[in-house]
Amino acid sequence: MIQDAKKVSKDGFKIISSPWTAPPWMKDNKDWRGGKLLPEYYDTWALYFSKYLTAYQTEGIDIWGITVENEPLGCGNNWESMHYTPQEITNFVSKHLGKKLLDDGHNVKILGYDQNRGEELQKWADVMYANYESSKYYDGIAIHWYASTYDWFPASLQYTHKASSNKMIIQTEACVDSEIPYWNDDVWYWKKEATDWGWDWASEKEKYLHPKYAPVYRYAADIIGCMNNWVNGWVDWNMVLDKQGGPNWFKNWCIAPVIVDPDLDEVYYTPLFYVMAHFSKFIRPEAVRIGVDNTDPELMVTAAQNPDGSIAVIILNQHIKPKKFTIKLGTASQFISISGEALQTVVLKMEKSNHML
Secondary structure, three states: OHOOOOOHHHOOOOEEOOOOOOHHHOOOOOOOOOOEOOOOHHHHHHHHHHHHHHHHHHHHOOOOOEEEEOOOOOOOOOOOOOOOOHHHHHHHHHHHHHHHHOOOOOHHHHHHHEEEOOOHHHHHHHHOOOOOHHOOOOOEEEEEEOOOOOOOOHHHHHHHHHHHOOEEEEEEEEEOOOOOOOOOOOHHHOOOOOOOHHHHHHHHHHHHHHEEEOOOHHHHHHHHHOOOOOOOOOOOOEEEEEEOOOOOOOOOOOEEOOOEEOOOOOEEEEEEHHHHHHHOOOOOOOOEEEEEOOOOOOOOEEEEOOOOOOEEEEEEEEEOOOOOEEEOOEEEEEEEOOOOOOEEEEEEEEEOOOOOO
């Protein structure tokens, strides 16, 4: 599948790989679910990483980055998982994994944590970036969005960036979970009817973080909120799923930007696909986020300058009424309008006469 994708992708793509568990014989509970990696197998598990990367290289596929463990705090022991404390995973990376990959010639990014944003993220940043020895092999920290359906926890993201400003923050997983896809129903994705796992299972003190939401707004607001708080990349958990929201052996049904009916060989590009395109199509690899002075609190705005010098400005209006505003860049300005309940991208290019196109 990766080789097929390489053939059709003109620009190429980066792959982040993430293990869910070591084999049970390496763990203290001898189970695929939960448990911890036994210290005597730290070197063995590091060797697994190295052999994995080598195997893909042999097939002509370079892995750009790895996370050390998917959701090290646990995921209810429902599926394959393995637990670490911040100290344990940093010990594994600093004394075993990092050196092994370096010695074996693997030029791969190492991302720590890989779970929800919030206070836990700050605790992990403190341990990972405590000093040079703890942080030297880390290239950044990975995060997920499941702690809330509306809050991207800007304070935690800002804290993590300040803890080590030269390290990346990558949003490695997000999706509309606990929902079966709505087929050929664009309107549903704009309605405030979706629920997530926390709607049923969150503790009473955290219920407020999991209200019903409109998927389009959740995606757009989260990406903008992340970009404006030092997040370098944002990845959807699912690219393509079937009409049931799988396949998934645990029946943990989810929604993806693209839904297929394999029986009829039909494809439905949901509104989420087009939300993602607003960012991935117009903000190109190696773009740099630039500051925006947003004077309208009812709009969410972010902007990035691309390698070719163009600037993509993305505006989200979640309110019914349309908006009119002026985009100013230096001495140039451009009058713009946005419809109610809309996501809009404006691409700015400067003429020599200092006018915007």
